[in-house]
Amino acid sequence: MELMKAAILRSPHVVEYAEVPRPQMTDPGDVILKVEKTAICGTDLHPYEGRIEIEDDVILGHEFLGTVVEVGSAVGQFTVGDRAVASCVVNCGHCFSCRKGDPARCIGSRIFGLGIALGGLDGGQAEYVVVPNADLSMRKIPTIGAGTDDDHLFTGDIMTTGYEAVRRVFTPGDTVAVVGAGPVGLCAAMSAVALGAAQVVVVDKVAARLKEAEAIGAIGVNADEGDPQDAVYDLTDWRGADIVIDAVGHESALLSACRLARAGGHISIPGVYLEESINLPFGELWLKGISITGGVANIVNYMDEVTALVNVGKLNPSRLISHRMGLSEVTQAYKMFHNHEATKIVLDPGK
Numbered sequence: 001m002e003l004m005k006a007a008i009l010r011s012p013h014v015v016e017y018a019e020v021p022r023p024q025m026t027d028p029g030d031v032i033l034k035v036e037k038t039a040i041c042g043t044d045l046h047p048y049e050g051r052i053e054i055e056d057d058v059i060l061g062h063e064f065l066g067t068v069v070e071v072g073s074a075v076g077q078f079t080v081g082d083r084a085v086a087s088c089v090v091n092c093g094h095c096f097s098c099r100k101g102d103p104a105r106c107i108g109s110r111i112f113g114l115g116i117a118l119g120g121l122d123g124g125q126a127e128y129v130v131v132p133n134a135d136l137s138m139r140k141i142p143t144i145g146a147g148t149d150d151d152h153l154f155t156g157d158i159m160t161t162g163y164e165a166v167r168r169v170f171t172p173g174d175t176v177a178v179v180g181a182g183p184v185g186l187c188a189a190m191s192a193v194a195l196g197a198a199q200v201v202v203v204d205k206v207a208a209r210l211k212e213a214e215a216i217g218a219i220g221v222n223a224d225e226g227d228p229q230d231a232v233y234d235l236t237d238w239r240g241a242d243i244v245i246d247a248v249g250h251e252s253a254l255l256s257a258c259r260l261a262r263a264g265g266h267i268s269i270p271g272v273y274l275e276e277s278i279n280l281p282f283g284e285l286w287l288k289g290i291s292i293t294g295g296v297a298n299i300v301n302y303m304d305e306v307t308a309l310v311n312v313g314k315l316n317p318s319r320l321i322s323h324r325m326g327l328s329e330v331t332q333a334y335k336m337f338h339n340h341e342a343t344k345i346v347l348d349p350g351k
């Protein structure tokens with residue numbers, strides 16, 4: 001049996017760089033990628049910190065790109081040697097929602113590296129990974145253009161998650177407020193700028209994150225130094241923002257979003273909510289006629305748009321990378337990410 005190295009979550013807070021069997025294809029729609037770059041995502045912290053229940057010994061990771069080394073007999077879009085990036089979510093392509101063009105609601109959705117409950121796919125923080133339904137779930141990395149591998153790496157998850165959160169409710173000229181300047185929030189702000197927002201406001205409490213938001217072209221508002229509602233109302237003739245993005249996934253962020261949105265506006269939620277219920281000012285939301293949209297990101301529907309914008313240099317998510325480490329240092333990498341010592345860590349499986 002051939003072996004490979006991978007990041008294994010033994011139990012909450014215990015990630016090991018360990019040797020495991022190299023994965024095999026089980027379906028004619030599969031390809032095997034030799035992983036060249038893989039990143040740690042905020043979502044990886046849900047199993048790491050024990051917030052979602054997951055079986056022991058899962059190979060983590062759902063942001064990765066690499067070179068195709070094996071191709072199933074039913075795959076038409078890829079051949080051995082192609083370089084490609086995978087969507088973090090794999091959809092079936094055939095169910096009611098997939099047929100309706102809404103694969104994020106696919107009843108057969110599977111996410112890499114998050115255990116049996118989310119489809120049981122081994123993750124990409126490894127030397128090799130199987131990508132099912134490759135024709136639907138993967139995109140070739142363009143061989144020419146402004147986008148680097150580090151930019152394209154994020155089209156499979158955070159860049160497209162942030163983009164979709166804006167794009168699904170966006171009208172050119174909108175004022176977009178983003179609550180939370182983590183990687184997805186900054187990707188949403190970058191997308192709003194690229195799509196033609198009149199103004200983009202980013203609300204956070206960490207000065208370094210707000211500085212990055214301003215470098216992207218947004219207006220940074222420090223929630224510790226003043227009321228973000230005043231700042232947003234000042235910028236919008238006292239109406240509020242057309243779109244508010246909750247890129248945090250916490251009740252306090254959603255409450256803030258409710259206050260920042262104008263009457264008739266939209267709250268779009270790429271932040272992850274796992275709780276059964278939360279408190280919302282429902283009467284105010286109803287009176288203001290605010291629409292709320294959320295759910296698992298519709299990656300495959302928007303990857304082509306995002307790849308095109310990355311490739312002409314309008315979206316450059318690689319600027320969010322704070323650390324580059326070898327996969328062999330993955331234990332340390334998770335500790336740093338968990339302790340908020342890194343914005344975005346890219347791991348090299350060859351090191």
Ligand SMILES: [Zn+2]
Binds near residue numbers: 041043
């Ligand atoms: Zn993710």
Ligand SMILES: [Zn+2]
Binds near residue numbers: 091092093096105
């Ligand atoms: Zn489906």
